[in-house]
Each structure stands twice: as C-alpha cells, then as structure tokens.
Amino acid sequence: METRISVDGRITPPGEAVVPALDRGFLYGDSVYEVIWWHRGVLIQRAEHLGRLRRSATHVYMQITLTDEELLAAVDATVEATGATEDEDAYVRLVVTRGTGTLGLAVEPEERHCVVVVVAPANRPDAERWERGLTMIVGHRRRNPRMALDPQAKTGNYLNNVLALHEARLAGVDDAIMLNEAGEVTEATTANVYAIRAGRLLTPGLEAGILEGTTRGRILSLCEAHGLEAGEGVLRRGDLGAADELFVSSSVKGILPVVAVDGQPVARCSRRISLQMQ
Ligand SMILES: Cc1ncc(COP(=O)(O)O)c(C=O)c1O
Numbered sequence: 001m002e003t004r005i006s007v008d009g010r011i012t013p014p015g016e017a018v019v020p021a022l023d024r025g026f027l028y029g030d031s032v033y034e035v036i037w038w039h040r041g042v043l044i045q046r047a048e049h050l051g052r053l054r055r056s057a058t059h060v061y062m063q064i065t066l067t068d069e070e071l072l073a074a075v076d077a078t079v080e081a082t083g084a085t086e087d088e089d090a091y092v093r094l095v096v097t098r099g100t101g102t103l104g105l106a107v108e109p110e111e112r113h114c115v116v117v118v119v120a121p122a123n124r125p126d127a128e129r130w131e132r133g134l135t136m137i138v139g140h141r142r143r144n145p146r147m148a149l150d151p152q153a154k155t156g157n158y159l160n161n162v163l164a165l166h167e168a169r170l171a172g173v174d175d176a177i178m179l180n181e182a183g184e185v186t187e188a189t190t191a192n193v194y195a196i197r198a199g200r201l202l203t204p205g206l207e208a209g210i211l212e213g214t215t216r217g218r219i220l221s222l223c224e225a226h227g228l229e230a231g232e233g234v235l236r237r238g239d240l241g242a243a244d245e246l247f248v249s250s251s252v253k254g255i256l257p258v259v260a261v262d263g264q265p266v267a268r269c270s271r272r273i274s275l276q277m278q
Pocket residue numbers: 035161187188189190191192210211212213214215216249250251252
C-alpha cells in the first residue's frame with residue numbers, strides 16, 4: 001500500500017497534501033483527532049474512536065458539523081486510494097480542525113472545518129520488538145494539568161507529549177512516563193500505562209489526567225470478562241519499581257511490555273499477563 005492523504009476530500013500522496021497556512025489547526029493546534037488501526041479491512045473500535053473525537057470536540061467548544069457517515073466516507077475513500085489489501089495493517093489518522101479564520105485567537109461563530117485523513121502502513125511492533133520491550137524514564141516534564149488542557153481531549157496541541165518524548169530520547173530510552181502535578185503516574189506520551197502486582201492490574205484513573213484510551217477500555221473489559229483482577233487507581237513512581245510487570249497500550253501498537261524504568265529492570269514476572277493480553 002502507498003500512503004495517501006485526504007484534505008477536504010482531495011486525495012494525494014503526502015508531498016502534495018497541503019492545508020491553508022491560516023488554518024487554526026496549524027496555527028494553534030486547534031483541532032481534534034483520532035488514530036485508528038485498520039485491520040482485516042475494518043476500522044478497529046470505530047464507534048469508540050468517533051465517540052471520543054466528538055467528546056474531544058466538546059472539550060474545546062468545537063461543534064463538528066460533519067456526520068459520522070461523512071467522516072467515515074472520507075476515511076474509506078482514503079483507505080481505498082492507498083490500495084491497502086485486507087492482509088495489510090494501516091494507520092488511520094482522522095483530523096478535524098476549526099478551519100481558517102481571521103488572524104487572532106478568538107473563535108468565530110461559523111466554523112469551516114478542514115478534515116484531514118492520513119492513511120499509511122501501520123508500524124505494528126513485530127515479535128522481535130515485542131520481545132525487546134520498551135525502556136522508559138519517569139519524565140521530568142509533567143503532564144498538562146486537567147484544569148489547563150484536559151488530557152482527555154485528544155487535540156492537535158501535543159507539544160506537552162512531543163517534548164516529553166524528546167527528553168526521553170535525549171536520555172537514550174524509548175519513551176517517558178509522565179507524572180501529574182501531584183506526582184502521580186498519568187500515561188506515556190502516546191499510550192496508557194498499566195502495572196501488575198501480585199496478579200492485580202492497576203492503571204491510572206481519569207482523575208490523574210490521562211487520555212481515556214480505547215485500548216485501555218478494551219483491556220479493562222477483557223480483564224473483567226476473564227476474571228482477572230483489574231482496576232483504576234493512583235499509581236506512584238515507587239509503584240512502578242515495585243511492579244511485577246509494566247506495559248503500555250495504544251490502538252496501532254497494541255500492547256508493549258516495559259522492561260526498564262529509569263535504568264531499573266521491571267519485568268521480573270516474565271510478562272505473563274501482558275502476553276495473555278497480546
Ligand atoms: C496521550 C495518549 N494516551 C493514550 C493513548 C492510547 O489511546 P488509544 O488506545 O485510544 O489509542 C494515546 C494514543 O494515541 C495517546 O496519545
């Protein structure tokens with residue numbers, strides 16, 4: 001398959017895809033978006049992603065004027081243009097910006113969205129990547145406070161996460177686990193975080209200031225269905241070191257084990273539960 005991008009319905013290769021310079025998504029990160037895994041010809045957890053897109057819009061006072069059918073038609077047309085076959089996995093990014101306006105921060109009453117769909121080959125972790133796992137730091141940079149820009153809104157304003165990831169890479173590791181202002185674990189830069197101790201899975205609650213991951217929702221309900229003890233709660237830095245297993249989750253990457261945090265190995269229990277989840 002070939003990467004293709006749709007900008008307001010005009011589908012081109014990446015080098016030809018352009019958004020207007022005065023688009024508020026470009027100027028201010030004033031957009032909402034979803035990243036969805038396309039697998040065996042299906043958008044996985046489609047309803048959950050569309051629901052979250054609209055909830056993100058509500059967080060930023062954006063009224064998306066397009067229907068779900070219109071958004072999905074844009075995605076389908078772009079997937080088709082990539083030539084992807086059902087045995088391929090694709091990364092689908094659906095972005096809705098607040099569109100162009102006059103220069104200045106004020107939101108204008110009439111929104112003229114720009115809808116961008118990016119479809120590319122999915123960079124799914126292979127067995128070797130999965131086996132190697134992820135090395136992390138607990139980042140110095142805190143997650144955006146909920147009262148400033150609630151991480152539950154998946155907006156184009158991702159500089160908080162971009163900088164945390166950059167700092168992790170400068171430290172020579174794969175990713176950062178971000179704490180909130182109270183020193184509680186929130187999430188990784190593009191994934192939710194889970195700790196397992198004595199057979200019990202714990203993941204930070206929404207109060208910590210996280211994106212409510214669609215994969216996280218699936219994991220919690222799978223745990224319930226299979227009688228695994230799991231819940232949401234406060235995780236602190238010390239809990240990471242004390243965990244038998246740590247892993248992260250996101251739509252396109254799925255589940256990946258964390259093998260070290262701040263240079264200390266964590267996977268002592270042979271990734272028993274994360275392997276089952278996979
Ligand atoms: C900050 C953040 N947390 C968590 C996730 C995982 O969400 P999902 O499982 O819906 O992909 C993402 C996904 O991009 C993310 O950016």
